[in-house]
Amino acid sequence: MHSRIYFDHSATTPLDPRVLTAMGPFLGGAFGNPSSLHQEGRLAREAIQTARAQVASLIGAAPEEIIFTGSGTEADNLALRGVLERWGPERGRHLVVSAVEHEAVLATADALAGAGRAELTVVGCDRSGRVDPAEVAAAIRPDTVLVSVMLANNEIGTVEDVASIAGAVRARNPRALVHTDAVQALGRLPLGLDALGVDLISLSAHKAYGPQGVGALVARHGVFPAAQLTGGGQERGRRSGTENVAGVAGFGVAADLADRRRETDVAGLVNLTGRLTNLLTAIPGVEPTGDRTRRLPGLCSFVVAGCRSDLLLAVLDELGVCASAGSACSSGAPVPSHVLAAMGFGELSGCALRLALGRSTTEADVDVAAARVERAVSRIRSAGSAAGSAAAAAAG
Template identity: 40%
Template sequence: MEKQFIYADNAATTKMSDVAVRAMLPYLQEIYANASSVHLLGQRSAAALFSARQQVAQVLNCAPKEVFFTSGGSEADNQALISAAALGKKQGKCHIVSTAMEHHAILHTLEALEAQGFTVTLLRPQADGIVTATQVAEAITDTTCLISVMYANNETGAIQPIREIGALCRKRGVLFHTDAVQAAGHLTINVQRDNIDMLSLSAHKFHGPKGIGLLFAKSNIQLTSLIRGGGQERGKRAGTENLPSIIGLATALKDAQEHMQQNTAYITGLRDALRNGLDKIDGAGFNGSREHCLPGTVNYSFQGVNGETLLSLLSNEGICCSSGSACSAGSLEPSHVLLALGLSHETAKSALRFSLCEYNTMDEVQTIITKVTEAVNRLRR
């Protein structure tokens, strides 16, 4: 009999929804032509591509021409930062402000830009995992060309004051980029309201396919091409468009937007029950903001316990969670996010992240609480 799993690692990736799978199927076997081809089948693909771009634009409240499809959030992050840096350099502005808890797609790109002569200020979040607009304001100088602050953290789920930061950047005349990979599909995003100049997201975080994402960039921003070749994506991202996955992204994003209110209410109930249960474990410490947080992300440290060992025990019980970002899985170093919050190395290495979605149940949450409690007590003995 096949082992039954409880999947609580949705911040790493999500199961594809039935509606996204069904939407993709015709573009795998029927409408399969290259969207750049001029013949009738090609033009059908081109029409579907434009329709998907319109769907995404409606959700984000931007123009379709401001949506550029990429291979995922990491590529979009890279293109956003490299483009802003190139624009800044032309103006003699080579200072970038970001945070110490960003995804490595941001942090490693910033390291590469530093090697090219840019200066970078990484803001440390407060103990609750939030960077304030005041911190950002104090870091801006006359040479600042970009502010990049993630919309919601991938490990703690802490939601940043994006609208406030965006308004500040607009007032100071500085480009503002946000990595919204964890937020998209779970929070209402409005790039006009929030004064966002560039935004990255990835479909597999909201029940879409892997290997597809997008970069929103305001029409007045000149993007630097990372991939050269053909004229796809208005010359800013060469390569034949991955039409089935683009359709899957647009469908999953629209579906998430339409069901956001009911899904949020349901997932929040699961999350609160999980918090209440884990709070009762001796030496359990909550990491992040209890108030300003994603509906389904929960991060706890367990005093006197090694997180990787605890993770292994839970995995043997069929519980799928993580000890941090999936992109740094296997690293012997503690989470850079938790260290940025001020946790000690030992405490950070005892942490686990649980991330729930609308497919989880209250029975699963109760099982997680029971199994975590048993595993922590066993390890301490």
């Protein structure tokens, strides 16, 4: 039996014990509904208010600008659908997104366009996954209602120049709103609403040692995305449904920790990322992907010639390494990465490997994981060449 090494922190992170402690009361005795007027309800309401202030402080936003949601995916949906519904009739129905967005944005934009509710422009990227602000600006029209470009890519770790993109968009059309999906950036990059210059930011707690199933959309004053869930009017009418009090309380503490620990966490991650990248690129046919300088600390991404992602991940799992191809495919089916395809990787788009490090990762983990990747790669390649020779012998 191999010891297991968790290198999938971009998929989800373990709960920080302080987060679990903060959630505990709301999973037990403190079960009041935050909308209730009695003392138990007030206690739950106060927990949500505290968390709202913690998330707002991380972003440099006002507490009223935070809308808690059930996930990062829901936050992305609320941004796109809510802005289009609220502002489309007045400003236009043109949406601009980048080709490297997470499926939560891309599939939503496609669905809106497919239903005839939006006109969509998808802006490409270069070989390192960078989206050029000038190209985004060139796509802006008088009827552009929303531009959505992510801050940090979940598959290849490239950090987009969102501030320049937002500036370029506004120079072309000051009425166009700008959204960024910052789900991967929480706890690893600075997240100031003003510094980024955007109108909307999507977040998710479970990428930063918080619980799964809770996210937030930060929407600047005056943006008012139309509610996509209507009912009891929670979240100031912007997202109805009884709140996930434990989850929201946990998110608040995770946001607070992310803010306070970011510099220390990042310093450790940068060293380990460099070490792992050097070890893996020493294996023939392993090429790092994503921008080499503007990158998310801790996310190491590669293409591995001759190794289909699904096979490589299965062998790595057997060898005790939890890794991923990078995309958020929940079906488990091997789908070539749309991000690598947009970057021009062609056939290698089906050969992605992502190793995402976290707070608890050590140098020893990195060295062991690198040795196991080398073993997995040579096992798959020799099985492939054996199958190739058998096929050639049968054909000949």
